[in-house]
Amino acid sequence: MIEDKNPQRTSIAQLGEFGLIDHLTKNFEINQESTLKGIGDDAAVLDFKDQKVVVSTDLLIEGVHFDLAYMPLKHLGYKSVVVNVSDICAMNARPTQITVSIAVSNRFPLEALEELFEGITLAAKEYKVDVIGGDTTSSQKGLIISITALGQANEDEIVYRNGAKETDLLVVTGDIGAAYMGLQVLEREKQVFQVNPNSQPDLDLYTYLIERQLKPEARKDVRTLLYALKIKPTAMIDISDSLSSKIIHICKQSKVGCNLYEDKLPLDPQFISVCEEFNIDSTTVAINGGEDYELLFTIKMEDFEKIKGNPNFSIIGHMVHESQGVNLVTRANTQIPLKARGWNALAE
Numbered sequence: 001m002i003e004d005k006n007p008q009r010t011s012i013a014q015l016g017e018f019g020l021i022d023h024l025t026k027n028f029e030i031n032q033e034s035t036l037k038g039i040g041d042d043a044a045v046l047d048f049k050d051q052k053v054v055v056s057t058d059l060l061i062e063g064v065h066f067d068l069a070y071m072p073l074k075h076l077g078y079k080s081v082v083v084n085v086s087d088i089c090a091m092n093a094r095p096t097q098i099t100v101s102i103a104v105s106n107r108f109p110l111e112a113l114e115e116l117f118e119g120i121t122l123a124a125k126e127y128k129v130d131v132i133g134g135d136t137t138s139s140q141k142g143l144i145i146s147i148t149a150l151g152q153a154n155e156d157e158i159v160y161r162n163g164a165k166e167t168d169l170l171v172v173t174g175d176i177g178a179a180y181m182g183l184q185v186l187e188r189e190k191q192v193f194q195v196n197p198n199s200q201p202d203l204d205l206y207t208y209l210i211e212r213q214l215k216p217e218a219r220k221d222v223r224t225l226l227y228a229l230k231i232k233p234t235a236m237i238d239i240s241d242s243l244s245s246k247i248i249h250i251c252k253q254s255k256v257g258c259n260l261y262e263d264k265l266p267l268d269p270q271f272i273s274v275c276e277e278f279n280i281d282s283t284t285v286a287i288n289g290g291e292d293y294e295l296l297f298t299i300k301m302e303d304f305e306k307i308k309g310n311p312n313f314s315i316i317g318h319m320v321h322e323s324q325g326v327n328l329v330t331r332a333n334t335q336i337p338l339k340a341r342g343w344n345a346l347a348e
């Protein structure tokens with residue numbers, strides 16, 4: 001989706017590869033002290049002094065990870081940065097740099113790529129990461145974006161997935177499920193639009209959900225919040241896929257079990273009412289939906305007093321012995337084994 005209603009269409013072939021790279025990257029600024037050399041040479045040069053470097057990469061394919069029918073390119077650019085920054089945050093590190101690689105078919109005019117890079121630039125600014133390189137090439141069909149993110153942290157600050165202990169508390173940031181319902185709303189509007197291209201969608205009731213789907217944010221603030229509370233999580237992961245699969249990841253890697261409490265799940269009121277409208281169980285979506293980009297972590301039980309009542313965090317369960325398994329404790333107080341169903345399971 002190109003936002004401009006009367007788009008100019010400049011063929012990218014006109015610019016040539018170098019012209020295109022120059023055009024797309026000329027506005028990137030360098031702000032991190034650790035960036036010695038950014039774009040413009042065979043490789044970037046970084047200096048993290050005595051800190052450790054964390055690196056994460058993601059690949060996004062048109063038609064698999066995003067649909068340009070309802071995803072504006074600017075949002076796509078923003079979101080592709082966010083999903084990578086989120087992985088750095090999930091290590092309890094500070095995001096510092098990204099590289100951006102794209103493959104495009106000649107179906108995309110220059111103006112489309114400008115929009116994509118507008119979103120990338122905006123996210124880079126918001127998260128204070130330097131764009132230090134990338135690659136630009138052609139594809140036969142569709143758009144492919146690969147972003148690599150780097151971050152820094154002291155060795156003792158880094159949090160892995162495997163550190164959770166029996167009796168630790170399970171905590172999640174923000175609220176969950178909304179991004180999935182945002183996608184449902186957008187899918188429905190797309191179908192309406194296919195039947196009647198003149199229809200103007202009224203999306204006022206869904207603004208929060210759609211924003212969670214189209215413009216997610218990474219929880220860069222959590223590192224600072226936890227530092228101020230003097231809490232170091234014992235394990236942490238970001239909720240890119242479903243909450244259930246992420247809990248199971250932590251449990252497997254930490255060799256513990258978990259009890260997750262249905263009545264503790266943090267749900268936004270708009271999310272609850274749209275679940276009702278779609279006649280879909282809110283707990284099922286909260287547990288099996290994805291793409292909320294909140295952080296899920298475990299803390300020692302003795303840190304309970306430091307975190308309780310904090311509006312940024314919800315304690316949603318606790319870890320148990322591995323032999324007890326990974327369970328959802330329902331409102332009716334029955335235990336159901338948690339399955340690692342991704343959001344595809346919701347389509348069944």
Ligand code: ADP
Nearest residue numbers: 021025039040041042100101102133134135136
């Ligand atoms: P090379 O021939 O070494 O691959 P390029 O000519 O592809 O170099 O790239 C020139 C410079 O522009 C390099 O610093 C590279 O990292 C950067 N660059 C290329 N494509 C992108 C992109 N899509 N986003 C950011 N930087 C890019």
Ligand code: MG
Nearest residue numbers: 134135136137
């Ligand atoms: Mg190159």
